[in-house]
Amino acid sequence: MSRYLVNRCICHSRSFKEVKDHAEEHGITSVKELQAEDFCSCGCGLCIPYIELMFETGDTEFEPGAYYKKASRAD
Numbered sequence: 001m002s003r004y005l006v007n008r009c010i011c012h013s014r015s016f017k018e019v020k021d022h023a024e025e026h027g028i029t030s031v032k033e034l035q036a037e038d039f040c041s042c043g044c045g046l047c048i049p050y051i052e053l054m055f056e057t058g059d060t061e062f063e064p065g066a067y068y069k070k071a072s073r074a075d
């Protein structure tokens with residue numbers, strides 16, 4: 001287990017917890033909707049697969065590369 005966890009959109013300076021709370025408050029269910037509001041995920045895009053995982057799992061902290069691990073388990 002890495003001692004570092006991915007827990008924020010760096011480009012927008014927002015934690016995934018903030019993103020999750022905002023999404024729940026406004027009925028948002030996709031990254032595209034968050035991008036349309038310019039809330040997060042409009043910069044480098046590195047947070048996008050983690051936020052997709054957040055929508056899927058409800059978690060707000062992830063091991064680096066967690067989405068690759070999930071994808072490899074699905075094969």
Ligand code: FES
Nearest residue numbers: 011043044045047
């Ligand atoms: S980290 Fe979210 S857009 Fe760059």
